[in-house]
Amino acid sequence: MDSLMALSGPRAWLVDLTSWQPAFESRAWAFVTPAERVRIGACLDSSERVRRLVGQLMVRSLATAMLGISWQNVSIVRDGLGKPYIREAPWLYFNLSHSGSYVLVAFARSPIGVDIERRRPIAEGFLHYALTADEYGYVIQAGDPNHREERFLRVWTRKESYFKAIGTGLTNNWRQISFASGHGPYQVCRGWRFTDWTIASEYVAAVCCGDPKTPALQHITALGIMRSLGPRPE
Ligand SMILES: CC(C)(COP(=O)(O)OP(=O)(O)OC[C@H]1O[C@@H](n2cnc3c(N)ncnc32)[C@H](O)[C@@H]1OP(=O)(O)O)[C@@H](O)C(=O)NCCC(=O)NCCS
Incomplete structure (x- = not known):
């Protein structure tokens, strides 16, 4: 993946979970913190659990690539209103949204919010x-x-x-x-820039960002994310 130098404007990444396999799940859990395991595990809807899990992995994988640090050093924490941020890099803004078979994550150097709806x-x-x-x-x-x-x-x-x-x-x-x-x-x-996308004709998404540049959208796979995180931790 690209280095931080490539984040010259807002960027978004989209994963289509239709190719998700149950076998991925046990491996995926190994990359989230115990606190996130509890939070995600408490979600009763199994599809929602997978979306949330993949969202965590996407943020971890993308932040790892941008910051040049290992995924273990990317702490995804939440502020008092629940908005997640990266403790080691609070200046690197991100947001995520999930719906149906998609998870959308966006990063920018300005505050950013995303939403995707089926x-x-x-x-x-x-x-x-x-x-x-x-x-x-x-x-x-x-x-x-x-x-x-x-x-x-x-x-x-x-x-x-x-x-x-x-x-x-x-x-x-x-x-x-x-x-x-x-x-x-x-x-x-x-002062906020809105960008709309239609995804696979069945989904509508929007990005709101403090950066006036139009965000680029890239499709990636869940398997690619897990590979980028490296071997499963013990
Ligand atoms: C933030 C909120 C707007 C999310 O709306 P939503 O349409 O349900 O969900 P989305 O998929 O668009 O966004 C969820 C993501 O928004 C982010 N988020 C949470 N609070 C946020 C806040 N105050 N500001 C910005 N982003 C926030 C989180 O990353 C969350 O995903 P995660 O919990 O997997 O990390 C708000 O309505 C909320 O917190 N809802 C709670 C939903 C919930 O807990 N559902 C339980 C399902 S098992």
């Missing part, structure tokens, strides 16, 4: 609950269900990426800012 039918009641009046109008105007779904996920992924970039995550804040205007920049989000 397309799904959206119930009308949920739109009311989740959106501001502006956003609701923007989504409903789309007419047919496919376009509504598309608009909803664009609004939602940008919103979530923003709240993850500023580090609050989603608490009760999601109606505080309207992301209905399509392409931004939103008044309150000046």
